[in-house]
Amino acid sequence: MNSPLVKTAIFGADPNWGRVAMAIGKCEEQVEIVPEKVSIAFGDLTVYQGHPLPEDHLDKLTEYLKNSEVVVRVSLGLGNASATVWGCDLTHGYVDINASYST
Numbered sequence: 001m002n003s004p005l006v007k008t009a010i011f012g013a014d015p016n017w018g019r020v021a022m023a024i025g026k027c028e029e030q031v032e033i034v035p036e037k038v039s040i041a042f043g044d045l046t047v048y049q050g051h052p053l054p055e056d057h058l059d060k061l062t063e064y065l066k067n068s069e070v071v072v073r074v075s076l077g078l079g080n081a082s083a084t085v086w087g088c089d090l091t092h093g094y095v096d097i098n099a100s101y102s103t
Helices: 004-011 017-025 055-064 092-099
Strands: 039-042 045-049 072-075
Touching: 004 017, 017 039, 017 045, 017 072, 045 055
Parallel strands: none
Antiparallel strands: 039 045, 039 072
């Protein structure tokens, strides 16, 4: 996952699935993606599957996003292939370390 907006949402425990949808939308070469077939989940909590998750699930999502490891699952609804991508969030420490020197 290389979206800074998704990474900052996870760091802030912000269940903003729209940031994940935006990252999917950046796959312009994938013209077969149909939004109604896409599903997005944080852990076992589906946040989008043709329509947004009800608001009463936001507390559960926020708590899940406070875990030290967060799984974001996306199905594009295009077949059976799969991939795993590892990433990290953008913490204050990460930004401080990488902003403190020049290369």
